[in-house]
Amino acid sequence: MADPEIKSYEPHHESQSAAVTESLPVRLLLMAVAFAFLVIFVLLPLIIVFHEALAKGLGAYTESLSNPDTRSAIRLTLLVAAIAVPLNVVFGISAAWAIAKFEFKGKAFLTTLIDLPFSVSPVISGLVYVLLFGAQGLLGEWLKAHGIQILFAVPGIVLATVFVTFPFVARELIPLMQEQGNGDEEAALSLGANGWQTFWYVTLPNVKWGLLYGVLLCNARSMGEFGAVSVVSGHIRGLTNTMPLHVEILYNEYNAVGAFAVASLLAGLALVTLVLKTLLEMRYGAEIAATRGH
């Protein structure tokens, strides 16, 4: 209080560090906009999903979920995720490892390829597989001659899902591994660890949180993918319908309760993913910040 005169005439916000803090009305406005946006575009639709699913009571809800076609759609979606996610973990780690730790020709090309599924529409991803494995496609004749059905069967759905979800793990790991550099691995190797031990005890623990994020996102997308799967599915009830496809079909049949019941399950899976992510962040926040590097 050495200079009360100046203090009293100075507007409040200028006494704080003006570069990072806006005035109260501006802050309130920004928060209001952010909240309103989230409520209208995220929370409200979510509530509507559950509201519509339960519109005709809990009985109708459980009944529509116990329909054999719905059950097989749930099973198929879980099966596809159970295959696609581990595959993408293996592919993602190897790709990230190669790109982050080694120098080689065509690296930029590989990085671009990894981003490809993000940049093309999923419908195109599906069509690519049709052109490749379809009866009139490149490999169509050969597959037919050997009695292998890929398109319009489970393998096609898995392939399309793997393609669409490929970037999630790799994209999460590459910047992380690049930032961490090779120092830890070099130290481990110089202390006598072999390659496998280095990976298992040094590299993997360093990236585990990034990996987990990647897996969660990859899983959410592989369960929710619609476009690519729709093209290669064949839409056979009880055989090749995944949950998102089933939602659309039920909705088109004027079966709103059934459609939203399945949708609520999908939304539930997404929520579980989010909760897991948040819990991990709360529990291991400091550690994650340290190993994720941002």
Added chain:
Amino acid sequence: MKRFLLSVATAAGLFLASSQAWSADKLLNASYDVGRELFVQVNKAFIAGHPGVTVDQSHAGTSAQARAIAEGLGADVVTFNQVTDIDFLVKKGLVSADWQKDFPDNASPFYSLPSFLVRAGNPKHIKDWNDLVRDDVQVIFPNPKTSGNARYTYLAATAYAKEAFKGDDAKVKEFVTKLFNNVPIFDTGGRAATTTFVQREIGDVLITFESETRGIRKEYGDDKFEQVTPTVSLLAEFPVAIVDKVADEHGTRDLAKSYLDFLYSPEGQTIAAENGLRARNAEVAAKYKADFPDVRLLTVEDVFGGWDKVQKEHFAAGGLLD
């Protein structure tokens, strides 16, 4: 980790090796997108008479279905709602060229027509096509460029106008233009148009297949809407065919034939009528007369000279619809 990798590899190998096993007592019916209810019932009844047989169903837009079959979807039979999509399969050499002669009634075991759905009490007194061009009436149907359903609506309105104006093309064009100007929103598909009409409560009348109006009333309440059948409309066929190439490969030709024949049987026809489709079988049609008001039906063949011509003159880029 090694074990994990091994199990992943095994799983991958297993699923790659898995191929759908075909047998002579299993059919795949590729059908139109909103036909599930109908064919769930049809299949149940059919299987009851053919123990040991399974019938799988696939439902999607029939253009997409036709394309999928051309790319290897192993459908033994198709039950579509667009003749042109079976013609596509003919062009691809999967269905024989004279498929329409393989089964009675142009291989269309049941049929429907563009019809009207109005709000309860019919407050705007909509009775026929000429009411739709009134200034105080808003009409809902999807975009004919993207929806097969709306193509029928467009053609039915044109067919009506051709008759009413005795072939005066300028007046027909004026009528159709007026009708289109009364549509506040063109949705991409039939289902989206239904949502616009039913849930967003836009418009005074929804034009869609008569078979659809039943499902809408069932889902959204019988007391909220009324069905209005115009005096004249256009025949919408639901064509069926054996996919010869697939059926021969699977050895299912006989079963496929008896499956499609079943659709013509009194039992199959009754199921169709229960699902809002008009039956060909005279006895069944008589039994359900109350549900299906009399209407004079024109055909695409008679009014427009066939689907090929319609496609070229009306829907192709630069056609009349543009």
